[in-house]
Amino acid sequence: MNKYICLILVGIFCVACNNSNKNKTLNNNQNQVGNKKFTKVEIQKLLDKGFKILEMVDQKTKDTILMQQYFMAFLKKGKDSTQSNKTGDSLQRLHLAHLKKMYDLGYADISGPIGDLGDIRGITIYNVPTLEMADSLANSDPSVKAGRLQIELHPWWAAKGTSLR
Structure with a gap:
């Protein structure tokens, strides 16, 4: 049950967009x-x-x-995902704190869990200039370090400034 609550919380706090420049006028520049x-x-x-x-x-x-170009990180089930409930809950809290920090620092634009219990557990879109930087940030996640999750990264292109609807 705790896992499902945590997954829902990740989705709620990680989805955001910034439309602060709506009132600028368009010109040739x-x-x-x-x-x-x-x-x-x-x-x-x-x-x-x-x-x-x-x-x-x-x-x-x-x-x-x-x-x-952004970088899409697929957070996949790790090789060591059989921790005790206490350890798993602790890692989940650290994982959520890591994702919040990535968002707060402007390195990640959106994160959220996958809605089934397959091998892919979540996705994060990194807004950084290089694959190496995205890889370093994604692999600094405490759940990745503990082996609970593993990262698969792919370059991904999107229109800058667009949001979910």
């Missing part, structure tokens, strides 16, 4: 994705930090869409 606009300066800052980005034009709306 900006690029728009939904309600978010990106200036050439903001785009250059992303490039300077090492992010991979590309601009695409939506054929229907003719809007320029800023695509960014």
Whole structure:
């Protein structure tokens, strides 16, 4: 029962989006994705930090869409997932604290559990410039270190500034 409650809590506190720039006006130096606009300066800052980005034009709306490479971490059942309930509960609390820290520091944009009990237990989208950085952050999770989870990482492209609906 505790596992299900923890899984639900992960999903609740890790889903968020930031639409703080809705009121900017669009001009020739900006690029728009939904309600978010990106200036050439903001785009250059992303490039300077090492992010991979590309601009695409939506054929229907003719809007320029800023695509960014993110890293999707699949949190899979680890080789040592048979800890006692007490140890498992402790690792789960540490795992949730790790995910919250990744979100608070801006390294992860969204995390959540998978709704079945298969080998893939959850997903985290890392908003960092390199696979190596995503790998380091994902593998610093206490549940990964303990062998309860293991990480499988993949590059993933999405329109910057979009949100779930």
